[in-house]
Amino acid sequence: MNASLIACPDCDLLQHKPLVPPGGVARCRRCGAGLYRRVPGGVDRTLALALAGLVLFAVANLFPLLSVRLGEDLVSATLAAAVKALWDQGELALAGLVAGTCIVAPLLVLLSILYVFAPLHFGRLPPAVAPVVRSLHAFQAWNMMEVFLLGILVTVVKLAKMATILPGPGVVAFFMLIFLLAAAATAMDTEAVWARIGIR
């Protein structure tokens, strides 16, 4: 099959792969869908971002996101504690959804990036690289950390009249992790991974 041809994922138009400058996006000439990007980052940048992301992930999950001050008492909530509070109320599905979209999905994104790109750094392809890269896209789709951050903002405003709300160290890491994950997604050149696998 001719490697210079591509079918648009949104409208199925068969077309020649448009040439794009580094960092640019190739678009379908019929429906305007993004076809592929020329990624300037490469393996090492992706790997560095994912490693830093893993550290931030630990901080975001181990330290409180928000604290409430009541007189002398300071009560804090971590992400896990928030999930557990839902669970304790019998809202198992909701607890699972929140844990899935804000803890499990971002963790799996980070781990699969490391799994794929750490061996690539040493010039090797890890076993079962194809299913991992395919799942990576699904994990990214269900990662909703940025929405959770908006939720934190709304909660702060909502509770501001009832008590003093203080941001915890977790929320800073949470905020930075959102940007790191976005940067890693931009730097990640899955096209190069597919090209390396080739057709068996």
Place this chain on the structure above:
Amino acid sequence: MTGTHSALRLGLAGCHSCQLLLRVPARVRSSTLRCPRCGAVVHPRKPRSLSRTWALLLAAYVFYVPAMVLPITRITTLGRLQEDTIMSGVVYFFQSGEWPIGLVIFVASVFVPVLKLLILSLLAVSVQWRSQWRPRDRTRLYRITEMVGHWSMVDVYVVTLLVALVKAGALASIEVGPAAFYFASVVVLTILAANAFDPRLIWDALEEAA
């Protein structure tokens, strides 16, 4: 070879996972085609796309009613029970002068889910009627629904945090209302409905007519 033809018409299909172009054998236009490079199952068109989209959309419409009508939080302060729905939360923010937050909640919890349901229904109807009306714009609408859907989760996260903080802080006792489950279901169902819809069907109607 390239003009205004879909890949399918020329007996080809692009892998949705790695974009490799494959030849679709004449008889195997079903689920058995696998990408030789990444191993994903390749569907020239998503199987039973319209029926699955409609099923998920109908379920989302049904769940949207209890999500709006039932309380999302039940707060007890000094023995007084206060039940809040999503809309009463929005109204509260507008009345207390914090209208930017009220607007955020309104857009995320009311406007976006309704818009998404309506757009996906419009797309499904237009494909069913083989409409040739503005295919480029309809494809763009589809991409918008794919992009904005998860922002509706914000209210679910707010409830999660409220439960954790208010409970921990002993400010009052707070319980998750039944609307939270229905609302989260609406968000998940519309995301699944958007995934089930195949925008390539929009363009098939044009090629059939040509």
